[in-house]
Amino acid sequence: xxxxxxxxxxxxxxxxxxxxxxxxxxxxxxxxxxxxxxxxxxxxxxxxxxxxxxxxxxxxxxxxxxxxxxxxxxxxxxxxxxxxxxxxxxxxxxxxxxxxxxxxxxxxxxxxxxxxxxxxxxxxxxxxxxxxxxxxxxxxxxxxxxxxxxxxxxxxxxxxxxxxxxxxxxxxxxxxxxxxxxxxxxxxxxxxxxxxxxxxxxxxxxxxxxxxxxxxxxxxxxxxxxxxxxxxxxxxxxxxxxxxxxxxxxxxxxxxxxxxxxxxxxxxx
Numbered sequence: 460x461x462x463x464x465x466x467x468x469x470x471x472x473x474x475x476x477x478x479x480x481x482x483x484x485x486x487x488x489x490x491x492x493x494x495x496x497x498x499x500x501x502x503x504x505x506x507x508x509x510x511x512x513x514x515x516x517x518x519x520x521x522x523x524x525x526x527x528x529x530x531x532x533x534x535x536x537x538x539x540x541x542x543x544x545x546x547x548x549x550x551x552x553x554x555x556x557x558x559x560x561x562x563x564x565x566x567x568x569x570x571x572x573x574x575x576x577x578x579x580x581x582x583x584x585x586x587x588x589x590x591x592x593x594x595x596x597x598x599x600x601x602x603x604x605x606x607x608x609x610x611x612x613x614x615x616x617x618x619x620x621x622x623x624x625x626x627x628x629x630x631x632x633x634x635x636x637x638x639x640x641x642x643x644x645x646x647x648x649x650x651x652x653x654x655x656x657x658x659x660x661x662x663x664x665x666x667x668x669x670x671x672x673x674x675x676x677x678x679x680x681x682x683x684x685x686x687x688x689x690x691x692x693x694x695x696x697x698x699x700x701x702x703x704x705x706x707x708x709x710x711x712x713x714x715x716x717x718x719x720x721x722x723x724x725x726x727x728x
Contacts, residue, residue: 501539508535556594556694560721561625561649561714562586564600572608572621579618587626591647591716595694603687607651607710610684614655614708624650627716646696646713653709658702666700687712 511532518525565584573582593600604623611621628648658666667688684698687710691698695715702708 504535504539508532508539511535555596555598557597558592558594558717558719558721559597559600560590560592561600561647562590563721564597565604565623565625565649568601568604572605575605575608576612576621580612580615581620583620583622585622585624587624589627590625591627591645592719592721593647593694593714594717595714596690599690599694603690603712604649604651606684606687607712610710611651611653611655611708614653614657619654619707622650622652624652626650628713645716647716649712649714651710651712652707654707657704657706657708659704663700663702667698 511528515528576582608621626648628646666684688698691712697713699711
């Protein structure tokens with residue numbers, strides 16, 4: 460009986476490993492496709508936005524065409540934001556890492572995050588006093604935080620609370636359903652927790668899939684967590700998610716801790 464049980468466990472472990480490999484291959488193929496398309500589209504958008512600026516400078520004050528040009532530019536900027544998400548997912552975004560203090564990153568976003576959440580959702584910050592540093596692209600880490608907070612907001616249509624925590628964690632503390640990849644050593648962990656609707660196991664198993672979304676048509680691209688996954692993995696980290704229906708969702712971002720001090724803004728470490 461013991462041998463049969465061991466064989467059963469080995470077969471289950473092999474099946475799980477094969478499933479992870481297939482998922483990783485699927486994500487890699489989609490990433491190459493999305494990144495290639497986004498790169499070409501980004502060049503087209505640059506030309507459109509540049510032309511809008513040139514036209515705008517030639518229009519006289521009060522010209523009725525100014526509003527039309529502004530609408531074109533606004534649409535182009537929305538498309539550019541989506542393109543940046545695709546580039547991050549495909550890992551083709553320009554990567555400019557430097558030593559960061561995650562507490563400073565979150566603090567710098569606080570005002571914008573409160574506006575994004577609105578009046579019926581509380582934002583609770585719990586920064587660690589002795590937080591270690593990480594090496595990552597500051598713009599991409601800001602994108603991670605914003606995406607996670609927006610996901611949390613959308614899971615709480617009736618209001619609630621979003622908690623952002625930072626901490627130093629040992630590698631063995633990493634648990635929960637996680638993205639593929641090796642566990643970081645002595646990581647710094649950024650946690651975003653909500654009191655929202657939560658997810659069942661079927662949904663939780665697909666959260667990192669690109670273009671997968673439970674939102675109504677036109678309400679989401681399904682790229683939020685895929686983008687988070689791409690950015691964090693590019694930074695040498697991992698993402699773990701815990702959720703259950705009616706119990707909210709907790710997302711933990713693990714990034715390798717590094718020695719040194721945060722670089723001044725505008726400088727690379």
